[in-house]
Each structure stands twice: as C-alpha cells, then as structure tokens.
Amino acid sequence: MRQSNLPRLQLLNMTHSGNILYPHQQTLLESLIRAAIVEEANAGLTSWAASMKSWVSMMVGYLGIENDILDDCLDEQVVTWYSTHFGRIHESKYGPFDRRISKRLGSGKELPVDIVAVPFPRKASRREN
Numbered sequence: 001m002r003q004s005n006l007p008r009l010q011l012l013n014m015t016h017s018g019n020i021l022y023p024h025q026q027t028l029l030e031s032l033i034r035a036a037i038v039e040e041a042n043a044g045l046t047s048w049a050a051s052m053k054s055w056v057s058m059m060v061g062y063l064g065i066e067n068d069i070l071d072d073c074l075d076e077q078v079v080t081w082y083s084t085h086f087g088r089i090h091e092s093k094y095g096p097f098d099r100r101i102s103k104r105l106g107s108g109k110e111l112p113v114d115i116v117a118v119p120f121p122r123k124a125s126r127r128e129n
Contacts, residue, residue: 025059025063025065025069026069026070026072026073028059029056029059029065029069029070029082030070030073030075030078032052032055032056032059033052033056033078033081033082034075034078035052036049036052036053036056036081037077037078037081039052053085056082056085056086057086060086060097061097067083067087067088067091069082070082070083070087
C-alpha cells in the first residue's frame, strides 16, 4: 500500500472511510467561518458571505454543534464571529436555540429530545397550573 502524501497534521483533523477523508466538525466549521470573515472584510455583505453563514447554520442545526466547539481555536476572530452569530453571545441576547426535531413546530408531534437525544425540559401544561 502507498502512504498518503498528506501532511501528518492534516490527517489528525480528518476522519477516513476507506480512501475518502472527511474533515472533523471543528476543522470544517473554522474554515467556513474564516471564508465568511474574509468575504465580509473584502466585499461586504454578498451572497457568498450569506451562503457561508447559512452553511455554518446548517452545521450547527443538523450536527448538533454546541457552543464549546471552538474553545480550542487559536484564531480569536473566528471564535468571536461564531459566538456573535450562533454561540454564547447570541444565546445570551436571544435565548437558546430551539433544537426540537419536527416537521411542524407547535403541532404537538415534536420529539421530546434534540438531535443528540438530550431531553427538553418539560413545560407545565394548562391542566397542571
């Protein structure tokens, strides 16, 4: 078998399935945020910058990414951007994200857990009051 030509450091941030390499969540998130920061700095608000933000949003939602994912990141700009748009600063202003799994919120058919199977706190019903 042939050894990979990728540097060892890159392989530490990857998961592989056969011969396909997948970046870890933190690595992919950092790269998308860096691209969004560069785009906003160079061109202002563009559709490409909005696409980057929406991809980060999809990662946060679908993969159940928590606020502490970038705690080890050395780039303070990346940490601040994430915290302002999706992380701790955002949740302190607007409250936590509703991560219920449902096609129709409010239909009563929501699962009582979020994406990573953490139960939601039970709300008091009108009968219990």
